Amino acid sequence: MCDGDAKTGIADAIVKDVEYLSGLQKRLESARDVVIIGGGFIGIEFADEINKAGDKNVSIVEILSHCLALAYDQEFCIEMEKVLASRGINICTSSKVASIAGNGKVEKVVLADGTEIKADVVILGIGAVANVDVAKKAGLRIGLTGGIAVDRTMQTSDKHIYACGDCAEKISFFGGRPSPLKLASIATLEARIAGANLFGIRRENAGTVGVWSTAVGDHALATAGLTEEMAREQGYNVVVVAIAGPNRHPGTMPGAAHTKVKLVFERNSGVILGGQAMGDPAAGEVINAISACVQSRMTAEDIAMFQIGTHPALTASPIVYHMVNAAEMAIQKMCN
Ligand SMILES: Cc1cc2nc3c(=O)[nH]c(=O)nc-3n(C[C@H](O)[C@H](O)[C@H](O)COP(=O)(O)OP(=O)(O)OC[C@H]3O[C@@H](n4cnc5c(N)ncnc54)[C@H](O)[C@@H]3O)c2cc1C
Structure with a gap:
């Protein structure tokens, strides 16, 4: 993140320090033009929070064709961009930042096509890398994405040292290649694995x-x-x-929100590979149910056979329950 520091203007890491972040917050109070570089989830959440002050021009600059494009299919990215735009955030996609310019302080962000965006605060929501300085000094092996190399038990190249969290190298659940993901949920899972294994190996990271x-x-x-x-x-x-519909029944129930669930299955095995959910905050728990299905390598048939609990004021109708109906439709498609 960069707050227009008089010397360099750029902090070289994510500074998780109350004093630094309070300084950024204070600086933001007097800012008028704020540019966020990177339209991933951190970038868009920063943009929306800063925009809530109501007295700023907030812009997101994203090099890909859509914000969130590294994590969602295009139709979901477009929907979220519409939400951001409706809240007054300026979105520049397919745009590469060429430079951050100013005289002693940040004044503008210059794009590769020459466009200039006025800025008195610039926040970088890009390029998070593992902090492995200590590990390197200890002589630990470093993995392909720059994290500390670990095996499935979270043991490093030194059998007396375990690593977990953002600093540890990750592999994908799909195919086992290195994964660049860094999340608190991953860090805590890895901590549960490493912590248990300190007392005798009994957990492995899938x-x-x-x-x-x-x-x-x-x-x-x-x-x-x-x-x-x-x-x-x-x-x-x-x-x-993809299935869309209200998450209450009938759809006119107070609190009902339009919810869309998209599931992706492997055609021959019927195994679920992934899913996306969009709607009200309940989508955050819907996706955890989908994730459990993915992690358990469930098939469309398993999901179609779910015994679900429903309530008019709490869930979608049992006859149009998003996940179950999506699985049923997938089975039909697999038969064609
Ligand atoms: C803005 C933002 C929003 C995020 N939102 C989410 C989210 O919604 N969901 C999600 O799952 N993830 C989210 N993440 C990612 C999440 O914060 C990280 O994946 C998670 O914090 C990693 O945990 P960790 O313990 O590995 O590292 P950290 O939380 O970074 O903790 C490491 C600690 O070690 C300290 N440290 C570093 N070096 C040393 C040293 N040499 N000696 C002593 N101490 C040291 C650091 O100061 C830090 O306090 C977000 C990240 C950011 C930046």
């Missing part, structure tokens, strides 16, 4: 499924496992179903 949510106002977007695009890129033969 790899990172990749499940997380983001929220802008009451609008939540959540993902688990592979998106349709990722699955196709990785060579899976997929069956994809």
